[in-house]
Amino acid sequence: MDGTVIDLTGKVVFVTGGGGGIGRSIALCMADMGADVAILEAIPERCDQVAELVEARGRRALCIAGNAMDADVVQNAVAEAARVFGRLDVLANNVGGVSRRPFVDLAEKNWRRHIDLNLVSNLAATQAAVPIMIEGGNGGSIINVTSIEGSRAAPGYAVYAACKAGLNNLTRTLAVELAHHGIRVNAIAPDFTETPGTRGQFAGPVDPALWHRPTPQQEEAIRRRIPLGRAGIDEECGRVAVFLASELASYVTGTIIPVDGGTWASGGWVRNDRDDWVLPPEAASRTKESQP
Ligand SMILES: NC(=O)c1ccc[n+]([C@@H]2O[C@H](COP(=O)([O-])OP(=O)(O)OC[C@H]3O[C@@H](n4cnc5c(N)ncnc54)[C@H](O)[C@@H]3O)[C@@H](O)[C@H]2O)c1
Numbered sequence: 001m002d003g004t005v006i007d008l009t010g011k012v013v014f015v016t017g018g019g020g021g022i023g024r025s026i027a028l029c030m031a032d033m034g035a036d037v038a039i040l041e042a043i044p045e046r047c048d049q050v051a052e053l054v055e056a057r058g059r060r061a062l063c064i065a066g067n068a069m070d071a072d073v074v075q076n077a078v079a080e081a082a083r084v085f086g087r088l089d090v091l092a093n094n095v096g097g098v099s100r101r102p103f104v105d106l107a108e109k110n111w112r113r114h115i116d117l118n119l120v121s122n123l124a125a126t127q128a129a130v131p132i133m134i135e136g137g138n139g140g141s142i143i144n145v146t147s148i149e150g151s152r153a154a155p156g157y158a159v160y161a162a163c164k165a166g167l168n169n170l171t172r173t174l175a176v177e178l179a180h181h182g183i184r185v186n187a188i189a190p191d192f193t194e195t196p197g198t199r200g201q202f203a204g205p206v207d208p209a210l211w212h213r214p215t216p217q218q219e220e221a222i223r224r225r226i227p228l229g230r231a232g233i234d235e236e237c238g239r240v241a242v243f244l245a246s247e248l249a250s251y252v253t254g255t256i257i258p259v260d261g262g263t264w265a266s267g268g269w270v271r272n273d274r275d276d277w278v279l280p281p282e283a284a285s286r287t288k289e290s291q292p
Contacts, residue, residue: 006246009034012085013245014078014124016068018096019046020206021195022237024146026092029238029247031059031098035090036079036141038062040074040125058087069116070125076108078128090245091129093122094145094177096163097197103158111159118163122170130178139182143246144171145237148191148260164189168256175254177254184253191260193232224271229261 013030017023018039023219024046026038032056038061041047054061062084066073082088096118100239126142133140149157150164168187175185192198214222214231223229237259241275242256243249256265269277 005248006242008035008090008242008245011035011089011245012081012087013069013090013092014038014040014081014125015092015094016040016074016121017042018092019112021197022190022205022234023094023189024050025234025238026094026241027055028057029235029242030090030092031057031061033039033242033246034059034175035245036060036062036085038064038077040066040068040077040087040095041066042067043203044203049189049205064232066129068121068125069113071120074121074124075128077127077143078132082132084092086139087138088129089136089138089242090141090143091125091133091144092143092241092266093125093167095121095145096145096160098157099161100156102262106159111216114159114164118160119166122167126170126174130181134181139184141249142178142183142185142201142242143241143244144185144187146171146187146189146256148189148258148264149188151256151258151264168231172254177251184244184249186249186252186254187256187261188230188237188240188244189256189258189264190237191226191258191263193234193259195234198231223231225263225266226260227266232259232261 008030013029013035015023018027019041027039027050031037035241036059037054039050044065047065052060057202062081066077068074144167146167147164149161150168154161170186171187196206201210222231240257240259270280272278
């Protein structure tokens, strides 16, 4: 193995929701490694901002402003990227989102919106990208951004969790269906990650100065439940996406990679006041005051 093993020069990457957070980071990490990048993004200023940053890295950028919940928009955007750049090697199905509410209180309009955002966007992009990859004859890499909530119960987020679980199994199924074309299909499954979305910035160009900062109580809650003791940063997903896009992952397909600081592995164990790992009822009963 040599130091040039991650080289995406000449590759073309398409990212949905690539203007902010994890999608933006995937776009920029791919450009860092040499790829040209097309993004589909709902907020035009974010689109322009990422395109500028990709070009500043010496790569070509294509910014398409549009709504990834609309299958026609997504399919046209993928086709445009392939037309402009002449090929398509990597599809990062990143767009997604959630609002919290008990399932029985969700209006049909709301749960259909969750499905359009988290599932339909992915199906539309994948269906548009695969024939282009097959025709290109160079294989390809599809990277689905799912969530830890696709692998565990997520009370208050039922439809989101159902969509992400669906994406996990779509990942495995398409890995098998597309293997003979040399198209690898994998997913990354983050836990809580600092992004404009999780920090309350839903409009305008990405500006971390506008993000809500976590309170000390929120930081402590994260430290207790995430083994690595902190929230993720978006670039930590971008780096894993680069690995999955690269030759380093040439024999990796059908996997769901947790990028979660160890939360999935911890299976519900949390840190108590003494930094011991305990299961929650014990955490509740063994407070600092009750320790010997
Ligand atoms: N951040 C987390 O803690 C976390 C945890 C688990 C999974 N995820 C998943 O990661 C993905 C990205 O999340 P994020 O936190 O980076 O989100 P974010 O809200 O910070 O950024 C998403 C970007 O996509 C754009 N976007 C939203 N809806 C769109 C649409 N309909 N069409 C086009 N663009 C649209 C937004 O404008 C924004 O720029 C999602 O699939 C999410 O479910 C995030």
